[in-house]
Amino acid sequence: MSDKLQALETALDAFSTVPSLEEMPRRTLADKGIDGPTAAHVIEEVHTPFNLAYLTFTTGSSAFQNIVGVVHSEISGRCAVARTLFEKLGSGPHAKMLVTYPPLANVFAADALRDCGVEWNFLRRSSRDALIVQACQEQPKIILGESSFLRASLEQATKMGLKDEMPKGAILLTAGTPLDQELLPVADGYGYSVHDLYGCQEFGWLTLDGVPLRDDITLAPSPRGDGYREFVVGGLPMGDSFVISKTGHVCNPEGKIITYRRERTYPEYEVVVLATTAHAANTVEKASRTILRIKGRVVKVARDIQTNAPATKLALVPGVPANEVEDFEPIVIEGPVATKLFDDIVQAQTDLQKSAKTDPAWIKGR
Structure with a gap:
């Protein structure tokens, strides 16, 4: 190697402001607050631009799981929604929340959960057995998960004679799929309250028990018919239409948006x-x-x-x-x-x- 090339390499190592791969900042699963296992994903490192607060993916309920980007200017809105949500739940400060599916934490944004003082963790394995074991050991105040999974887990705990070891007075926060109403009597047998949380990775959580959690939600006329309204968030349509009922949501009569009776809007x-x-x-x-x-x-x-x-x-x-x-x-x-x-x-x-x-x-x- 020539002296000139050697000098350039030495200067590059000593004074360069451009990072090497080892020096690049890293946003880990733990930083994003979703460091839990799932059977539906592989962990892959990507180069994420600074203009995005983080990357996540849609649930895949209507198509492939697609990339979602969350920009920094959205985070304050998600924090405000989280504060409203936990105030409505009345879970108190520093509540422990057990999350059954890690990507659900992305819908909050980790900063929103930290802002609310919520302590959250995940199942060590994505199974009903794991939920029962951790619920009994950790005694969480809130359990967040898909409603049919929660129902089946409670039924299994009863059959296994572990009902008395489960948390007392827990809050079941159901999300990810339309509410399985068969969960309600099962949860009642445990003395648990059930709440139906609706939202998406793109825009965060939007309603609790049929009541909007954001101020920028519009219910527009839907092609589905007079009984339905298209859900619009901040001017952007969801592609989801819901029945609007005067009698109210099954979890709250004040909630008029029946989120468990969702229909895809056509034409969108x-x-x-x-x-x-x-x-x-x-x-x-x-x-x-x-x-x-x-x-x-x-x-x-x-x-x-x-x-x-x-x-x-x-x-x-x-x-x-x-x-x-x-x-x-x-x-x-x-x-x-x-x-x-x-x-x-x-x-x-x-x-x-x-x-x-x-x-x-x-x-x-x-």
Whole structure:
């Protein structure tokens, strides 16, 4: 090796501000708060951009499990939802929560759970036996999991003569699939309360027992019929329609959104941005592509979009040719409250554009 090359290598090792692989920051499963086993995944390291708070995946209930990105500007909203949720549960500070499926913690965001002082952990193995053992040993205040799995586990504990060793007065927080109503009498036999939590990886938790947990939720008319409403979060449609009932949710008569009677919306709505608080239409166009890629929602920008508007204005339109939908008037959603989630993602795009790429491999020299 020449002296010049040796000197360059020495200077590179001593003064370079560009990290080696060993020096790169790492976001582990423990950092994300989901360091528990599942039989449905393989652990894979990826390069995650700094503009995302973390990566997660959809549940796969309606398609493949697809990548979801959560931007930093969403985290404060998820923290606020978590505070509201645990206040409604009345679980008290530093409550212990046993999570049966680690990705459910991603719907909260680890920062949200830490903000609420919740102590959470996971099954050592994803099985009913593991749930019974840990519930008896650790005595959690809250058990979070899919309702049929919880029902089967309680029934098994009873058959095994372990009912008296299970936690006293636990809260069963059901999520991930529509509520199995057969859980209710089984839980009642244990003296447990049951709560139905609805949400998704893309947008976080949205309702508890049919009551919204966010201020930016809109119930729009649904193609499913008069008895249904399309669920819209921050201006972005979920693709889910629910029965709205005056008699209320089975877990809370005050909850009018019957989340265990979900139907997929057809035709699904697309979003057209009519007005934005952003200074440039190009910023909204980039944010719209981001929403498609990390949230799976189709957002288009009107050719005559109004920029620098006092509030965002979005229109929901069916994602099919106009001749297939008779006499449809676009559903207009106006901010700032009702479009908060959309605005958060636009803000994330704005923030990204203010910072240059830091990897020199992407910087083109002259």
